[in-house]
Amino acid sequence: MTRNETVDVLIIGSGASGAAVAWSLAETRMNILCLEQGDWTRPTDFPANGRDWEARRYGDFAISPNERARVTDYPVNDADSPMKVANFNGVGGGTIFYTAHFPRLHPSDFRVRSLDGVASDWPIDYWALEPFFAENDRMMGVSGLAGDPGVPARDPPMPPIPLGRTGAAYARAMNRLGWHWWPSDTTVATTEYDGRAACINLGHCTPGCAQGAKASTDITYWPRALRAGVKLRPRCRVREITLNEHGMAAGAIYYDADGAECFQPAEMVILAANGIGTPRLLLNSASARCPDGLANSSGLVGRNLMLHPWPQVSGYVAETVDGGRGPMTSLWSKQFYETDPARDFVRGYTLQFARGAGPVAEAVDSLAAGRLPWGEGHHRAFRALLDHRLRIGIACEDLPEAHNRVTLDPELTDSDGIPAPKIDYRIGENTRRMMAHGIARATEIMEAAGATQIGVSPTLNSPGHLLGTARMGTDPEHSVVNPWGRCHDVRNLFIVDGSIWVTSGGVNPTSTIQALALYIADRIKQRLATLFDPG
Amino acid sequence: METSQDSGLSALEIDALRRLAGVLIPPDAALAMPGADDPDILADLLATLGRDQARVQAALGALLAAGFAAAAPAEAETLARSRMATAGPEAGTLGRVILQCYYRDPRVLRALGQDPRPPFPGGHVLEQGDWSLLDPVRARTPFWRDDRAGAA
Structure with a gap:
């Protein structure tokens, strides 16, 4: 096995959180290396460049790693889940493949136990994250x-995406109903x-932006981090994190692009591999010292998986949109985001108003x-469907439940032979009621817009946000990391991705994942002299 | 015209695919729409099967086993519709590859009023819209829950 030079900081994963923490820590002048299992994506690679731009969403640019099936992807056994997984394995991670919708968690999302008597409060609050949201x-x-x-004050640096004909149709309908609506925060540069x-x-934003207008971390954080001296090594797939004789993380064993086994020693390790990749890696790092997986004395690694059930209601209007x-x-x-005691569920959801689809997607969806x-x-x-579609997504808060979990599949592996993750997931009763409420409200909006052929999407295959599988907390018996991302069990091992979320809120998670990563990086910088001390 | 060697499909499978495509999406002269069995569309389909080849072959195999090749036109249409509706993920893939090649054909796109080009680099124009629609919402008082001590 090749043994590399020791680095100060080893980051595993270059997506939303890995890029943010790399950039933030760069100012410390520490020797920082990021290992990424996938490749850089060039602007000319994106589907929007070619006449097969829609077809590639069902192939090498599918949102599901199982459908995409690139050599850089790992399979996920999702047979026991009604929801499927979305991710992208490459520099930029999931930000290559997100819709660029950029809401933040609300203050109430951090206080679900105190306010609504369910799940657990986060050990931090919105206000601690606020400066990092802004940054x-x-x-x-x-x-x-x-x-x-509908949300706390913030000051987006660019004007909103134009309303367009579709947005105006939604706006008129919402005004008729007297319900809140607002132009979304997005990371699309206007x-x-x-x-x-x-x-x-x-x-065609989701499978990558050929124009470069959509912010993905390969074109935002990474250029700055690299200029500041951080090193990024693509096509390096980490198999396990090893411990030294003191129970501290020693580094990571990975396979390089040629399949050669390498060891990367590090003074500290930061996991940024998403809510499935991170527990997979911790469970694959089991050893005699930690037979149930690394950092898993609580037994919570992999548990409390939250995927954001997201029904979609479509309708078709007579006008061309x-x-x-x-x-x-x-x-x-945000009309239905906060808890209302008059409802038969607690917590709430965001309604997300989308435009239609291209001809192929419209035909495939409508056929199904x-x-x-x-x-x-x-x-x-x-002819009555194409360019006439309104589509409302219902972003439901998914409460943590221990039986929803990530484990290792006994047979399935990736192309390097590393055991693949298996997910077991059921939609909770509170969420089912919330979904039903949201579908009914979205249907009312469609009717107010004059839409016909109103229907609910037959599948829940997207977006499959990956949250909650290494939750943060103050009590080592009931959490995996402390309130600033350090593993309770391994004091030089940190987690900064969506795994550490305590609850899911009812929004796309990327903004909060990144704010949290910047917050943890800041806590690390504040504590450098005592970073690995007990307590 | 593609050959069976290009696509990985046998001549029998290609014939079945041509017939099926024409049944599922027939031509409509009044709307200037070709059928999906049009030679150029079929050639595109055969040339780009790629990773879908195995599933497409499985779906076509099931169709052929049900007597599709020898069926009279009316019977073939009934058979095609019922198979495509009930035959599982293979039939779903077959339907999708027909649609994705049909709805990128330049004649089809023009007949639908679409520009037959990829989105980049031309892009599209999106109307700014009437932002005065937002005025009643601007007038609302904040309604998110403030969790700070002393907040309402």
Whole structure:
């Protein structure tokens, strides 16, 4: 096995959180290395460059690693879950493949036990993260509009994405109902921003932005981190983290691009491999000293998986709207976000208003939903669908439940022979009630918009956010990391990704994942002299 | 025209695919829409099967085993519709590859009023819209829950 030179900080994963923590720690002048199992993605690689731009979403740019099945992906056994997993394995991680919707958790999300009597409070609050939200907004480049009465004040540095015809249709419907709506915060650049070109409405944001208008960490944090001296080594897949004789992390064993086994020693290790990759790695790092997996004395590594069930309601209006010509993200509504005692569930959800789809996606979706027939009648039916679609996503808070978990599959492996993760997941009763409420409200909105052919998506295959599987807390018996991301069991091992979330909120998680990573990096910098001390 | 060697499909499978595509998406002269069995669309389909080849072959095999090749037109249509509706993920893949090649054909896109080009680099124009629609929402008082001591 090749043994590399020791580094001060080893970061595993280069996505939303790994990039943020690398950039933040760079100012310490420590020797920092990031190992990433995937590749860099070039702008010319993205589907929007070619005539097969829609087809590639079902192939090498599928959001599911099982469908994408690149050599750099690892499979996930999700047979025992009604929800499937979304990720991307490459420099930038999931930010290559997100919709760029950028809401923050609300203050109440950190206080679910105190306010609503469910789950657990976080050991930190919104206000501790607030300066890091703002810093992250500047680094990623957020477009939006200040003044939203549904969320705490913030000041997006760029104007919002245009309403468009679709947004106006939603707005009129919401005003008829008297319900809240607001232009979403997104990381789509609406003006030139920090070297990024402005959005030109390719309309195909999720599988990567050929224009470079969507902020992914390969074009935001990483260029700055690399210029500051951080090293990033792609195509290096970590198999396990090893311990030294003192029970401290010694480094990581990984396979390089040629499949050669290497050992990377490090003074400290930071895991940023997402809510499935991180518990997978901890469980694969079991040893005689920790037979149930690394940092797992609580037994909570892999448990409390939260995936954000996200029903979608579609409807079709007579007028021609934007279709797939513009960013999918448009508006949000916080009308039903906070707990209302009059409902039969606690907590709440964001309504996310999306534009339509391109011709192929519209046809595939509509065929699956039974709206589009084969044979005679196909063409006339399709003309009533394409560019007439409204689509509302219901981002439901998913409460933590211990039986929802990540384990290691006994047979399935990745291309390097490393055991793959298996997820076991059921949608909780509170969430089911919330979903039903959200579907009913979204249906009302569709009706207020004059839509017909209103229907609920037959699948829950997206987005599959990955949260909660190495939760933070003050009590080592009931959490994996402390309130600043350090593992209770291994004092030089930190986790900064979505694993450490205590609850999920009802929003896309990337903004809060990154703010939390910046917060932890700041705590590390404040404690450098005593970083590994007990307590 | 693609050959069976190019696509990995046998001549029998290609014939079945052509017939199936024409049944599922027939031409409509009034709307200037070709059928999905159009030679150029079929050639695109065969040239780009790629990772979908095995599932497509499985779906076509099931169709052929049910007598699709010898079926009279009306019977073939009934058979095609029922198989595509009930035959599982293989049929789903077959339907999707037909749709993804059909709805990128330049003639089809033009007939639908779409620009037959990839999104980049041309992009699209998105109307700014009437932001005065937001005025009633701006007038609302904040309603997110403030968890700080002393907050309402």
